[in-house]
Amino acid sequence: MLDLCxxxxxxxxxxxxxxxxxxxxxxxxxxxxxxxxFDRATLDQLADLAWAGIQELLQAQRRALP
Incomplete structure (x- = not known):
């Protein structure tokens, strides 16, 4: 889970x-x-940020699992 402070x-x-x-x-x-x-451009930007963060989490999970 990713969340802002x-x-x-x-x-x-x-x-x-x-x-x-x-x-x-x-x-x-x-x-x-x-x-x-907010506008569509902001929604698209947030979706891109979410996907980037999710990819980082997935990579960390893959490294942690044998």
Whole structure:
């Protein structure tokens, strides 16, 4: 699980959750604007960040498992 620390989370303009498979397919996408609406470009940017973070987690898991 990836999550912002409290200081970052409390200042975020969007609260977004992504659950993805190891092949990049979406299992769950949930998001809320924390003040004003956000645009499609922001959603795409957040999805890209989520995928990058998930790939890092998957690599760490693969290294840890025999």
């Amino acid at each position: 409290y200081a970052e989370d409390s200042r975020a303009e969007v609260d977004m959750n992504f659950v993805m498979t190891d092949t990049g397919r979406f299992v769950e996408v949930k998001g809320t604007a924390e003040g004003s609406p």
